[in-house]
Amino acid sequence: MNSYSQAFAWLAAPGHWAGPSGIPQRILEHLGYTGLTLLIAIAIALPVGLYIGHTGRGRDVIVPLTGAMRALPTLGIVILLALWIGGIGIQAPLIALVVLALPPVIAGAYAGLESVDRSVIDAARSIGFTGWQVLWQVEVPLALPLIVGGIRSACLQVIATWTVAAYLPVGGLGRFLYDALPNQDYAQMLAGSLIVIVLALLADGLFALVQRLATPRGVAAGRTPDVGTATRSPTRKDQTWLAPEEA
Amino acid sequence: MARTRRGLIGALGALALGALALTGCSSGNPLADDTSTASSDTVVVGSANFPESEILAYIYADALSDNGIKTDVKPNIGERDRYIAALKNGEIDLVPEYTGNLLQFFDSKATAQSSDEVYSALQKATPTGFEVLDQSPGQDADSYNVTKQFSQKYKVTSLADLKKVSVPLKVGANSEFATRPYGIPGLKKVYGVTATLVPIADSGGPNTLSALLKNQVQLADIYSTTPSIKQNHLVTLADPEHMILAQNVVPLISSAKASDKVASVLNTVSKAVTTDELIEMNTKSSVDKESAQQIAKEWLAEKKLF
Amino acid sequence: MNWVSGNWAQIAQYGLAHVWLSVPPIVIGFALSVPLGWLANRFALSRGLLLTLGGLLYAVPSLPLFTVLPSLIGTRILDPLNVEIALTLYALALMLRTAADGLASVDADVKLSASAVGFSSWRRFWGVEFPLAGPVLLAGLRVVSVSTVSLVSVGSVIGVNSLGFFFLDGYQRSFPLEVWVGVIGTVLIALVFDGLLVLAGRALLPWTRTGRRPRGIVPATLPGGEVVLR
16 A cells, blocks of 8 residues: 555645646646547548448448457557658557557447338338438437447547557656656556556546437437347447447 | 356466466566575676677587587667666676667776776776776777868868867767766766767667768768778768777676686687777677577687587 | 568567466456446446546556556566456456446346346346347457457556567667558457457357347256257
8 A cells, every 4th residue: 555655745745836847747648649649530430430330331341350450569559660661750659549549439330320120210100201311310319329338449549559659759747657667667667657546537437428418308208228138239228339230 | 068167267267377477486487586595606798789788699609508508598688777786686697788878887987098998997996896807909899980071171180170060960879978077977088078869779880871971960870890980981080189998898797706617708709809809899799690599609610610 | 571571589479478468357257247237237326436546547648557556466577467457347348338338228027028038137137138139248248359459558667568569679779661561460469369350250259140139039948958049
């Protein structure tokens, strides 16, 4: 427990709250990196996921592919890109983390669309909705909780992996960990971890809230607990990426 | 086809038991901590997390086992604070070290400068229970390097000249450079130079070099035996105040394992480790991409020490 | 490719180490998640507590957990146990919610029927609920397996070497081929583990192959007292 009191002492020291390597600056960097990574990942993954979910096409390629992508070791990919791109900027880890954030967002999007009851879509078509209208006015609103769920797990993953990526010369909260490692400075490592944990929990809470707001009222009321448990879409809204990919 | 629940539970139970056995029984696990089970005459050689240290660790281990002493190697442990801690709690017995940096680690106020002064100060500063064997003639020191253009543009050939440089200075080096007496704090204290660290975790390797060549950092901490210094015509800055001490390669060993035989084998090895030999080993590592084990084997075969 | 053949012994050594480091966390994490998942479903209080704790645990970055464990539980600095315990905690954190949800998804009517034909709650759990939750548990286990195999490599940063060694060594020598070897090796191990899990699932959960849903299955008791799922 001693290391905990030391960690809190480290957190309380005013010197650690100022300057370019102070806590506020590192948090801002971490949030900036995370936000940027998520934005790019969403811009790429959401259209792909929606396309697959809406048309059912490409599923056989993308689903195994995203599954295999989850097996990629973060540190290895980050280093590989760093060697490829060179230099000391954030480009290399940014690209790596965007790639690693794609699977949960894609999975959330297509699982969300697939969870929409076929008869609802057929009903929409029968009253003359175009494919585009079906997508934006029926499927996406109904799938929104699962879509947000995918982004939510991507967000957690991105926050966690930016700390690992600080093996490379970038800022963010991972600096506290890698800079403390050579000196066996447990206090700073623990303190750094605590900040990461708090940040992750806050982000997760925020997404939980967004997810609740995104759930259409009719869906929330009408959802039975075991809708589709045996198929692809899990009952949990927040971990869509756990969806089994049974052939 | 029907399956019984007993089959299901049995299979899972077997899996769980297997896993428990894996973690509980170290002999089944090639990574398990051998030091606790191995007989007390095994010498466990540790290394820091950069190629030269790994090569030297394998050279020590191979030389010892060529002479009938049981050895085990634990490479890539980390930086000095980590492997010294592992040495102190008996997880490793022997580690290749560098006299000056080790002296400053044990005694931050050390004033010795030359190889012999540093070595005798280090012998005194080494904690009881541990000792350094004979030092090698070979040296590998941290060194501050700038590009030729930078050196000419700002007329910098020595660390003392850096004070005149008007642009902000960034140093590419491992992250521990932020706290070491020969790193950022030393630069400030000894030469009155303010610099910021860009932490690049390759111990002055190719990524540090590329940052220097792209002027993303203006100074790079590169170990003096690294071939890239010459290849890229870098200017190694002089150190008139001897901020960086002499850095001869030296084996640090726990006294319990430093039998006469072990000591004599390692002293024979150390005598053969010259600066040129170190440079050659590093060339094989960074240019030819040979593994530390290979380089160690080839070196011992070539030297015919035993 | 010369490098691969020339360094085959080292690749095999670290690959094997990678496998040995991955298996215990996956299996133990799964074994612990089932009783804890049951406990989570049993009481409202334990559910909130366990699932929150699991979520919290999963937010802890791996590197500091590896490093700090010796000072918390008295292991030694280079002990592979540090990595294995940390990864077991992650596996458990990841698996707990799946286990709880999977067990909760078993049809209440089926459970009632089992009780009605005289199953004790112990037998009902292992003979009915656990197998019926099987497909969901398996899906969760596959995710745990993949994520554990990938996380093992971070241990190399603290000297618990696995295929991750090639990432760091490759970075220090600017040698992408070496990093590729580590990445491909890791993915291969993950794929083999996943294949084994799928095969185990087919063998142990034969009804999933027919495409029928688990809740369509009615457990029946044979004279020998065995529960057969058909």
